[in-house]
Amino acid sequence: MEPTAARGSLAGLLGIWGVTRAALLLCVLKVVVFPGPDVTSDVSVIYRGWYDVLVTGTFPQDDVTWQYPPAAALAVLSPAVLPFLGYATAFFVLALVADAAALALLLRGARGTGRSRRGAWLWVAAVPLLGPTVYARYDVMVTAVAVAALLAAGRHPRLAGALMAFGALLKVWPALLLLAVRRRGAWVSAAVTGVAVAGLFAVLMPGAFAFLGFQQDRGTEVESLGSLVFHVARHHGWDGEVLLNYGSVEFLGPYVSWVSTGALFLTGAALAWLVLWRLLATRFAPHTAAEAAFTAVLLFTVTSRVISPQYMVWLVGTAAVCLCFRESRMGRPAALVLAACPVTMLEFPVWFGHVVASDAPGITLLTIRNGLLVAASLLAARALWRATVPARREIPSAAGPSWAERTTVPS
Secondary structure, three states: OHHHHHHHHHHHHHHHHHHHHHHHHHHHOOOOOOOOOOOOHHHHHHHHHHHHHHOOOOOOOOOOOOOOOOOHHHHHHHHHHOOOOOHHHHHHHHHHHHHHHHHHHHHHHOOOOOEOOHHHHHHHHHHHHOHHHHHHOOHHHHHHHHHHHHHHOOOOHHHHHHHHHHHHHHHOHHHHHHHHOOOHHHHHHHHHHHHHHHHHHHHHOOOOOHHHHOOOOOOEEOOOOOHHHHHHHHHHOOOOEEEEEOOEEEEEOOOHHHHHHHHHHHHHHHHHHHHHHHHHOOOOOOOHHHHHHHHHHHHHHHHOOOOOOOHHHHHHHHHHHHHOEOOOOOHHHHHHHHHHHHHHHHHHHHOHHHHHHOOHHHHHHHHHHHHHHHHHHHHHHHHHHHHHOOOHHHOOOOOOOOHHHHOOOOO
């Protein structure tokens, strides 16, 4: 009965994946019109424009909206492998393939003693709750690489390190996965891969690192945690404005730089906490690397000046890897991330006009979504610390046993 039930469960999971992904494809192909602004324009207009530049052998050096590390060029150029399809259609199909690859990895990671399909179920359920934005950005491709890296970390550390470095050269954030890696081989592999791939791009394509200069003048994006200050301030006379700036809709005006600096400070504090955790942690289980990665990505997402909807894909992917392990303590934070997914879809694209207008529905949605992510971050950090860092009473004294403990008292 158990094998039959397992096969039935797998069939149901795959069936739900097929139906929900078909719905996403129908939306991005515009067979079904999804409410809100057109989320596919990033692919059909922006990515396609970058593609036309990249195929000439150079990066978009004069385009401030290009804010990605050099390997991102591979994602933008990827539709070339399907020349019989239009650029946007080919991109959406490849996003579907990346989605399927992530699911296949999670199902493989669920095999064995102490493993679970909860992670695969989370992935199947959460991705469609984010709406068509998932297939209209290349983040699902990056997340598939990150999932592969985390699942390889236990048995194949060198492969994991190489994948983490490659992921970081796709979109920076997978570099956070290295924080939990203990084996030197993974770090060496990451360093070699990073230097080799980055060096290759630097030699072959001019402008590979021009993106580094395009970040410094960014404002505070309207969906970020810090943006709530200005959403409320607009109702009390604040005279700033909302503009499309550096590829995202941001607040610009008085005191924005203060909030942006505050976000950078919080990000620095999150990094300091993670380094402290790494120095003090002594109890490492097979699932610790995934839990630390999920926590790190949560902390950096919440404290960022920008929380774009596609960032949620990162959180879903890393949370799903955690749930592949039955003993993982990340169930509650993962549930909060899952709850934040439909709220994210409502704030973008469905009611994005309300967010931009800073009206009551827009502020309410942002408060709920960002509140869920803050709660998930705090719960994840607390669970990670308690599971891996020994309490003070558990730490043996460097001086050894006390005089009283060493003295034998005759009975």
